[in-house]
Amino acid sequence: MTNQAPPSPARRSWLRRTALVALGVAVAGVLGATAAQASPSASETPSTIEVDTAWRKLAPLASEVIPAATCPADHPYLIKEKYAPDFVTLPAGVEAIIGGWFPGRLAPVGVSITGWNLVPNPTNPNNSLIIGTKDGPLDSSATNWTLGTGEYKLRLHCTNDIAQAATH
Known part of the structure; x- marks a missing residue:
């Protein structure tokens, strides 16, 4: 029989650290795989x-017709969510961004869009x-109600999912 001496304190400490590192690598691998499964792949849009x-x-106190805006071919439909306050006429999926406007104040530029481009619903x-x-x-207008220059732009919220699309 061979008598083996118990491991030295330094050797036990090294074994504990090695075991903890191995456990950490295993947990990180499991969590990383779960995160990779939950996030969309690069090929998904x-x-x-x-x-x-x-x-x-x-210009001050000026009005203009708003140029037409359309969703791109890969996401052709406006979404059905409303982005305008109740007193503003915009189609669902269209948001007016007003320069110099802060919530709780009157917007310096008023925007109204009543003309919508439509396509038949296949479903x-x-x-x-x-x-x-x-x-x-x-069909559309923007009016600067201030004595200074006003600015605005439209933000279209577009989708490729007919179930999320705005209808008329």
């Missing part, structure tokens, strides 16, 4: 995107899907 138009400047023939805005004197 999100179902909604935001598209901003260019900033437009308005429901009783309504159409909204894909963008129209331009024209009866």
